[in-house]
Amino acid sequence: MFGLNYNCRLIRLGFSFFISLTCYNIALANKTKGKKKEVAVVSPIVQKKPNTNGTDAVSKTNLQHDLEAENALNRARLEKELSTIIAQIEQLRLKKEHQRLDKEIENENVRSAHDKAMLLLNMEQEKLTIELGLAQAKCMKKMEQYHIQLTELDKKIQLEKGQAQLLQETSHRLKSEIEVLEATNTRDKYIQKKPIYLKDPLIKKINTLVLSDRCIELNGTITPWKANYIVDQIHYFNNKNKEYPIFLVIGYSPGGYETAGCNILQAIEYSKAPVYVVVKSFAASMAALITTLAPKSYAYPNAIILHHHPASFLCGNFNLRATKEAYTNLDKTWKRLGGRVAKKMGISLERFNKKLYEKSMYGDWEEYGDQAKKLKWVDYVINSIQNSAISSLPDSAEYTFEQFIKHYYNANPTKTIELSAEEIAYNKLAPHDVNYSYRPDHKAQMMGK
Template sequence: MALHYKHKLVRLGFLFFILLAKHNIAAAAKKDKKKEVAVVSPTVQKKSSDADHANTNTKAKLQSEQTELEIENALHRARLEKELSAIISQIERLRVQKERKRLEKETEDENARREHEKAMLLLNMEKEKLNIELELAQARFMKQMEKYNIQLIKLDKEIQLEKGQTQLLQETTNRLQAEIEALQAKAVRDKRIEKKPIYLNDPLNKQTNTLVLSDRCIELNGTITPWKANYIVDQIHYFNNKNSVHPIFLIIGYSSGGFVSAGCNILQAIEHSKAPVYVVVKAFAASMAAIITTLATKSYAYPNAEILHHQPSSWFLYGNLRATKEQYEVLNKIWKRLGGRVAKKMGISLKAFDKKLYEKSMYGDWMEYGDYAKKIKWVDYVINGIQHSAISSLPDAADYSFEKFIKEQYGFNKEKETETSQAVIQYHALAPHDFDYSYNPDKKTQMMMSLQGVTK
């Protein structure tokens, strides 16, 4: 604001000087004109005395004009003086306003300074108060810390004493732990044999009639289900990817057969495996398991192993005449595909095979031991023993229990007979368009399935 007034004063002063200059220039011009008239008049008087009268008139005229000019200059000067007086008055007024604002600003600054000093005084008083409280708190804290330090020194002495006892106890514990680990390692060494599996392209020792197995073994026990078949097939693929030359062994301990589609899945994998897949029957192979044994690349069986063939069956032959006939036709096609291949390997017709089945049993269940099964070409070799070169650790008795057997057979680990029977019912639920190819002499499972269908 002060700078604005300063600029305004400068402009008014500049305007005043311009007006003053204009006034001086006009006055100088009139004075020069008067002198010219004065200079000319004496010259004219010297040249002609006749012109005195005319000069007198001219002089009077010039004096009149001079008087008018003086009056005009006086008026003009008065106007300029009036304008100058107004400018000076305005300048004074602006100066007074500037001075008043300066005094007001000084007053405001003084008030602000006093307020600031007052606030700073209050803050300093608060600071001193806080410093006093902090010093008191530090004094109390130091006093408490001295008390705690005394307790810590006492506890440290006790800890050092107990540490010596703990170290002695730890050394004793470490020594006992080392002894226990040594005993456990010895027990493991006693149960495990450092021996590598034997891989033979021809695994049958013809001198002792013993089959030499490697670690390329796949177990097949219990009912042949789709999920169990998928697991077996994936193992065949794994062993092929690992080595496509050494044989793979499918070991059948006890299997009463199962799903037609699952068994065909396993047969397909066996027939198209790069590495040969040999089937070994230890105890019992019936229905679909017997089909897999007979149609395998090579099959081996103990002399007393039981192999049983029969026709596939269905528990779902119900409905009207047309539906029953269609199911029968599908079942007959399955029998021609599977039973026809078995009959062809035996060297007889399917019709002759059908006849022999029912000659052996009214239910069509034809069972033979391994030594006779070889004669009718259900198995390729009868062996006296098995040398399992991959078994290098002592078996655990917990793996050979009734619960584990039931779990392998039916996929459930049941403790009670009633629960086991229920597991059989659940386990034999067939997939759509599938048929059962299992040995079921007492027909209990089929009966329970029927009752279950009625109660649902």
């Protein structure tokens, strides 16, 4: 479009130039006529000179020829320039026409490619439309199936909700009944009664010992970790109150580690609150030493107190020096512990040693509580114990053979039963310690490691 407008402008310019040239020729011709008139007017003035009419005619003719020649020359020059301009205009027109044709061809190619692309897109659209229609049909079919399933599930859910609600109501009712039963059972198991604290816990009229909640249980083998637990409880009760007594209650203990027992004795002797030992059933070896050396001790008449020598069960290849060192260590242990028992009894250590073997070939001197009092192994023989701290019904699960073995050996019951007495004692020793305990089979009463 731009090329066509440009060609039109060039054509207008050529016509304008042609019209200008024509106007110039007309003006030039008018000028020539004016000169002729002017010559005619002036000629009377110049008639003073002697001129003839023939000469004037020649001059006019010559002037006219000159003007015509000049006019022809100018016309030829202008025609040539006009031809050149027209030729350029024609070239530009041809060029623009060529460009227009090229542009039309390019546009046609673009249009063709666009039409082809649109055709492909239309075909693809039709294909996708068909596929979409099929997918929608399948989806609608599945949706109908799902709707049917959802309807069935909704019916089941409503049914299950009804059943669940019924179960929940039943559960709430049963829970309420259970809570009522548990509350009743709890009230029956627990007693709302405060412990009795007495500075002198022995009621002499009825020979009954009154225990408070300041009690520490000692059952089974005396081990370092059990001794630490007992000692920490003594510290706790001291921090709580230093006036009322603390009770170390021995149910059934064969003794145990020498260092552990000495740890308990040390805590008992230096406690600001008095620590009293109470023997219910059996206290042997290190447990018997704790009972005898305590500031005050109590025992049932049928409780058994057993003292004996420490003994060594040497396993492996021990030379003479090792045997001598073991004997020296045993002798030191016995002098420290057995010497204190003999002193309380009011006899010498040699006499105490002799009496041990008068009672038993193994050196196990055991006495019931009433006889132990005469020997000053215990301070008081009591008829009964009133434990004012028991405010709940005991759990029967804590009173089984497995629990007894667990406390006695401080180990797994099943595994312990499979071990021999030597293995049990040997496996429980810490480095450089002594297991000072009573064994009925007399095979492993004391061992060093």
